[in-house]
Amino acid sequence: ESVNELREATKLSVSGGIPRYEDISDKEYVLVASKSPRHPTTEAFRGLRTNLQYLLNREGQNTILVSSMHPGEGKTFTATNMAALLAQADRTTLLIDFDLHKPRVHKAVDLTRCIGLSGYLIGKSSWKDAIQKTEFPGLDVITSGPIPPNASELTLSERVEILIEEARKEYDFVVIDTPTILLITDALVLMKHVDRALLVANVKRANVRGMRQLEELLG
Secondary structure: OOOOHHHHHOOOOOOOOOOOOOOOOOOOOOOOOOOOOOOOHHHHHHHHHHHHHHHHHOOOOOEEEEHHHHHHHOOOHHHHHHHHHHOOOOOOEEEEOOOOOOOHHHHOOOOOOHHHHHHHOOOOOOOOHEEEOOOOOOOEEEEOOOOOOOOOHHOOOOHHHHHHHHHHOOEEEEEEEEOOOOOOOOOHHHHHHHHEEEEEEOOOOOOOOOHHHHHHHHH
């Protein structure tokens, strides 16, 4: 029920805690950095941003994957707001919606899915052609694109590694939103391509048994 309890329950490093943003519903995805810049939730994201910058302490480390164990824990909310606040700190940031099963990033940033990531992965476009601009200067987005029938297979494509390696050279930060870990293995597959994985645990779902299971998965 608290960050301190989480630290006691797991050997994994805990990067911070984000208070609930009461103006969000299950069907709404909000960029609090834009809507409520002085809200405690926004301040908490600023603290998380600072902690992540310390964790990415080696030269060239700038890729962050965001996932969770269960649906509805706030991974997309975290990924989009984290990316927006990195851009606000004058860091060019690319946010990629790698949840090709239930994509939501486009809703948070009010963009269409158009070509998107799936179009790039099947060879219909270059990854740069799939980029869309947002209201935040410095924040670009690659939405999921149309939902493919073979989403998990596409994460195994060599084009994934090409995208991430080229994007890390073009941007100060690359933030990747992925499916939940317990339901789909995509996030575990993608972890080998990134520098850090940020896993969101919601107090309504998190428990000691779940933390142990997560540690085993990440083994």
